[in-house]
Amino acid sequence: MEISKRQRDFIFAALDIVNNHGFYALTIRSLAERVGVSEPAVYRHFKSKSDFFYIFLEYVKNEWETLLKKSAKDSIDGFDELTAKLHVIVEYFADNPGYSELLFSLDKINTNSKIQKLISGVANMAESLISEAVERAQKEGSIRADITKGTLTEQILGMVIFRIMMWKDSGRKYPLKKDWKRFWDSSKRLYKSIPTAQQFLGRMFIRSENRQRSREDEGNFSSALKEEGSRQ
Secondary structure, eight states: OOOOOHHHHHHHHHHHHHHOOOGGGEEEEHHHHHHHHHHHHHHOOSSHHHHHHHHHHHHHHHHHHHHHHHHHHHHHHHHHHHHHHHHHHHHHHHHHHHHHHHHHHHHHHHHHHHHHHHHHHHHHHHHHHHHHHHHHHHHTSSOOOSSHHHHHHHHHHHOOOOOHHHHTEEEESSSSSHHHHHHHHGGGGTOOOOOOHHHOOOOOOHHHHHHHHHHHHHHHHHHHHHHHHHHO
16 A cells, blocks of 8 residues: 555654553544644545554555565574564654554454454564574574564564553653663573584584694693704
């Protein structure tokens, strides 16, 4: 669905209303006043309030998909891609607090089946793109493979949503991005790949070889110094 510039103006106005006054302050009248048009003018761009919410969700879905795919392009490995995508989701809500208020409110109170289906579509799209990063990381060995891709995706996305909801319910009293970075830095160790016995023994062997070479180099260096001293 193509969303016009004028429709985006209404979306941004709605986010501003929700951000400053809450979800229930968003009406066709308040939307018209914020944009500076008459109420009938709003209906030239949206058939109804439900139609507005539907177009808003389409806009969010398109934005998320673009940002999440873009974040994966410069990733070093699958775990780096996963971290980048999670950061995009958190940053999106942190920089646009009205989105969390509007999305979570719609999910709770709107019974329109078309809107509920689109809310599920937004969530499924995000889940699919996070799942792609998890799958890549598992294939590369940078994330645990003893837990299924689906379970890892659900757990990690659940953590993101929980942190966002805690921030929202606190009245946004603390910086969400800093909170998420601290939380993810401490949590990601739980998901980092655990080396197999073979990989562990291989690493130990390499370290042992390196230590042996270091001793040999030190011995050679000492011998060279003694030989130089005897010449003098």
